[in-house]
Amino acid sequence: MSIGTPPDGNSPEDERPFEDDREAAQPSIGHALRQARIEAGLTVDDVSNATRVRIAIVHSIEQDDFAPCGGDVYARGHIRTLANAVHLDPGPLLARYDAEHGGRPAPTPAAPLFEAERIRPERRGPNWTAAMVAAIVAVIGFVGFTMVKGDGGDDSTTQVAEGSTPTASKPAAKPTATKPADPKPDPSDSAIAAAPQDKVTVQVSAPDGRSWISAKDHNGRLLFDGLLERGQSKTFQDQEKIDLVLGDAGAIQLHVNGKEIEDEFQPGQVERLTYTKGDPEVG
Template identity: 70%
Template structure:
């Protein structure tokens, strides 16, 4: 007979087995931490762009001139600082433009930017609210033809009655004048009727609207039809014609004797009319575009 714990007391209980099974899982590193370490090992977007620029033998000024991205913004992006871009939409556009200028595929860099900044590519605004607004618009009032017919009948009856009454007075007055003698002739000569002057010819309604645009200049109209966008416009001498944000529904028209340089912050929201003709484009929402137009047919410079 033994004094102490029996062999059965030394066997692990169910709770002990559960603790041993759960303990290795708790000591395993979290998946989020592993993903964060992996992202930390990736080269920064600014370093990738700067190294590609150096390999291409380009300076910051040359990249700025070719892309129309200002020099301070290029320096900031190469330092991985996107605070000067003005938001995620413009940051993606600058990354895409700079990557193409130095010969890189912009898609991986934009995906890396979205992963690091918690952003997502802009989603086009659904057109359902627009159609809802169209459905709730009040129907135009139809003309009240019954009231118009009644008014016309009353007017005709009144005219006939007035004519008959006036005609009877004229007959009696005419008889009396003939009895008393001829009325004295007026001292004023009779006024001769003026010949009808031919009306000025009306313009042919089939004339195109482009006829009103001067052919010796370039005219560009920017219409923010599908959303707000930052716009920059300069003439041939580099003078700034406009630099600001167009709200949805607003439009601006620019004109110069040689050319117009445009930068569209969100080209997908813009409709362009050059020299009176609409420019068909396939710009994506959030896409930054730099365009140049001259006299003649619409053509990207």
């Protein structure tokens, strides 16, 4: 018995491309958040004030750029916060983010930390009681040996031995207190003026406005992530390189290895920069 074609003339395989088209027509995470914000009648400033998510990060997420979030955990948190602010269900957005970025990050197991604490060797100070007992036994043995030896000789030998006895219990010298080393000063304007050649030194200033900035060292460790107010400045040093993200590059003035960077950044422009020991030019 043969299987005939459906009455409309379309086989099940003919209907599959329409499902793919529907999936492809789904808006991206950033587009969905932006559309919901516009429909709610909110501006980026309104969303930023309501959620305390920085304006530069809101702009980046709406453009599907999650790098300024600082990792998958922070990106998922920002998506959930922004979705709630614009009255949008965050569940489908988070599921799509996990599918596009390798799944939800697994929590760090706590058991190995407790094992490390349990097997960590305990630090012990010197056993002064045992040292004192050993010293007393040594003095008593020396005195007894001297007295026995003195019984078989003349008086002069006994007097010399008795006179030398106190030297065996000479008090220990008082330990000299060591002066603690001075704490290493943070990089400052003086470090910029005499920038070491074996390091990269970057000073970020906001003389005429304010801007969100992020700075990382060559290992990717976050050195600073926050808002630089008008008149404030931050200085960063590393052995190899400094990675910067400027939320409003037009409000920022840069000095790299003691030299001013004269690039003309536009107001509101987001810049990602890398500087090394050989700069003032962008790495």
